[in-house]
Amino acid sequence: MLICSVSTGDEKPKKxxxxxxxxxxxxxxxxxxxVGFDVLLPSTVKTNNRTYTHFHAFAIAAVCDKxxxxxxxxxKDPAGFFSCGCWCCIPAKDPSKDRACGHAGSCALRQLSYFxxxxxxxxxxxxxxxxxxxLMHLWLDTVRVDYSIKKQxxxxxxxxxxxxxxxxxxxxxxxxYYTTWKANEYRMTLLFGYKPxxxxxxxxxxxxxxxxxxxxxxxxxxILTTTRLDHIKHLLNKFLDEFSALYGASNCVSIVHSxxxxxxxxxxxxxxxxxSTFNFESTVGSLVKSIHGPSFILKQLINNFEHQSxxxxxxxxxxxxxxxxxxxxxxxxxxxxxxxxxxxxxxVVCLSRSTVSAFPxxxxxxxxxxxxxxxxxxxxxxxxxxxxxxxxxxxxxxxxSTVIYFDHFNNLHIGIxxxxxxxxxxxxxxxxxxxxxxxxxxxxxxxxxxxxxxxxVYAKHSNPPTIVSIGYKTxxxxxxxxxxxxxxxxxxxYIFPNLVENx
Numbered sequence: 001m002l003i004c005s006v007s008t009g010d011e012k013p014k015k016x017x018x019x020x021x022x023x024x025x026x027x028x029x030x031x032x033x034x035v036g037f038d039v040l041l042p043s044t045v046k047t048n049n050r051t052y053t054h055f056h057a058f059a060i061a062a063v064c065d066k067x068x069x070x071x072x073x074x075x076k077d078p079a080g081f082f083s084c085g086c087w088c089c090i091p092a093k094d095p096s097k098d099r100a101c102g103h104a105g106s107c108a109l110r111q112l113s114y115f116x117x118x119x120x121x122x123x124x125x126x127x128x129x130x131x132x133x134x135l136m137h138l139w140l141d142t143v144r145v146d147y148s149i150k151k152q153x154x155x156x157x158x159x160x161x162x163x164x165x166x167x168x169x170x171x172x173x174x175x176x177y178y179t180t181w182k183a184n185e186y187r188m189t190l191l192f193g194y195k196p197x198x199x200x201x202x203x204x205x206x207x208x209x210x211x212x213x214x215x216x217x218x219x220x221x222x223i224l225t226t227t228r229l230d231h232i233k234h235l236l237n238k239f240l241d242e243f244s245a246l247y248g249a250s251n252c253v254s255i256v257h258s259x260x261x262x263x264x265x266x267x268x269x270x271x272x273x274x275x276s277t278f279n280f281e282s283t284v285g286s287l288v289k290s291i292h293g294p295s296f297i298l299k300q301l302i303n304n305f306e307h308q309s310x311x312x313x314x315x316x317x318x319x320x321x322x323x324x325x326x327x328x329x330x331x332x333x334x335x336x337x338x339x340x341x342x343x344x345x346x347x348v349v350c351l352s353r354s355t356v357s358a359f360p361x362x363x364x365x366x367x368x369x370x371x372x373x374x375x376x377x378x379x380x381x382x383x384x385x386x387x388x389x390x391x392x393x394x395x396x397x398x399x400x401s402t403v404i405y406f407d408h409f410n411n412l413h414i415g416i417x418x419x420x421x422x423x424x425x426x427x428x429x430x431x432x433x434x435x436x437x438x439x440x441x442x443x444x445x446x447x448x449x450x451x452x453x454x455x456x457v458y459a460k461h462s463n464p465p466t467i468v469s470i471g472y473k474t475x476x477x478x479x480x481x482x483x484x485x486x487x488x489x490x491x492x493x494y495i496f497p498n499l500v501e502n503x
Contacts, residue, residue: 004028006287006301008294018071019108026108032057033113059112061120063275065127066254073117074105122275123258123265129216131183132255134190135209138247139201140178147247152200159196160189162485164399166478167387169496171397184278191217192480192494195442195456208246210444211239212259214451219262219272220497221455231451233263238446273498349429349472351422352380358392362419362432365467375421381429383472388431391416402493404476405433407468414438414459414479414493415468429472434465436491457493 004025007013013021038052062072069075107117123129139149149156157175165171165188172185172193194213198206215235218228236259244252262272269275290304291297315325354376357363366375380389380400391401401417419432436459443452480494 006291006297008297012067015071015074019074019105022072022108026111029057029059029112033059058114059109060114061122061269061275062109062115063122063124063277065124065277069121069124072107072109073121074107119264119268122269123262123272124277125187125216125219125272126183126277126281128255128258130186130190133212133259134186135247136178136181136186136189138251146202147205149197149200156196156200159199160193161397162196163193163397163480163482163494164402165192165397165480166400166402167398168478169480184281187278191220191455191497195482195492205246207444208239208242211235211242211446214444214453215239215259215262217453217455217497219266221271222498224266224271229263229266231449232266234447234449235451236260236262271498349381349383351378351382351420351429353378355379355390357419358390359418361465361467365432366419366421369469370423374425375423375430378420378422381420381431381472383475386478388417388420388472388475388478390420391418391434399481400478402479402481403433404479404495405470406474406476407470412476414457416461418465418467431470431472431475433468433470434461435468436461436493437466455495455497457495459491459493461489461491463489 005021033056036054036056038054040050040052043050062069064072109115109120110117135147138145139147140153141150142148143150153175160172160175169188169192170184172188173181190213194210197209201209212235215232218224218232218235221228240256240260243256265275266272273279287301291300293300314320315328355378357366357377378390380387382388387400388403389400391399402414403417404412404414407413413433413435415433415435417431418434420429421432422429438457438459440458441452441454442456442458443450445451477495477499479496482492482494484490484492
């Protein structure tokens, strides 16, 4: 990761100011292209004869919001007639009146060998999709329009609160705070919480919104196929064709138009999580927190990096006192992770304090296999620092009990953890699962094509429950879920489309 620039002040740099900074950045990028740099690669072999490897680095793409893209491309208006990075025209005025096509001058990034001005500016899902085209403000801010759901605010809030998220996902705050939501909260609501909108929106608006949801989920998916790419293109074209008729021409802004180019970015660069700015949000936050005051910013950054590097080197030194090292690891451990009890790297699983079983049918199930003195109940198990907990009816929005797992025949199943035990003799850890029966996926048909969202699974639990025992290593991932308040045995399970950005 290259830190190209850090600015301070009440506002961002103006275009004229940033053009000078951008040229300096381009000069450094050209240096990396032409001259290169040396790296001492890590090695498992302990020797004093290690050599440096020479590398050259090439900038091939950039991801930024519309104002930043306009500055980097040297365009006058980030939302105007020529604001599209792919050289489309946003209908607004006569293009013949501006022969410069909205440009204030040349783009400095043209000097780079493999940077194509226009197509090298990738789609920014954070600003353009989740915090942009997701129309929460339009639906909830106004009343006297056909698409308003403001009168259904309380109903929608209750439906969204029914979703239970694992700690591997960042929870969205209550709907009453939607005006200050972060982009990640919009993303979680769009990907996991779109079904509740069906109960509060008029049919034509929900069906239109569903086009965007499916396109977003397919674009975030772990594997992109040719068929799925065609589906994304078709869904977004349909979404854009109907947009102005439903929401008016005044809302057809530049970020809405940018959806028409997602398909070509997916073909060129893969799923949008490959180049999403979500990946850098925490890094940028860490940089900001490391600076204290506007004076000597560069010196502060360098000092902090040097201190961190030096401290890490000392901590990894075998001669460093192990108890102090363990204490440091415990102090800096995440609240969502198990507090380390050992410095040994093989310590990948640990259990919380022992407890008693909360479910009579679990006790009955275990008594048919073991005697009471053969095992101990636990409420939580940490595997590779990820928490798995026994389901409890009092769980509110956070629930680490719902998982996808493999059986002995390598088939995938979904279930809820209703017990965690450790055998006293072998020390084996066993998860007791209430296995759900998968009955289908969320689907809809459009123009004789059936679209299947296999990340929203409909399932039901039998009564009495289907109980199985599994090892913790067979668990694939945790998932979110929402139970039907009217039918207690039915549930919707939400799987995050990728494993890159679900932390």
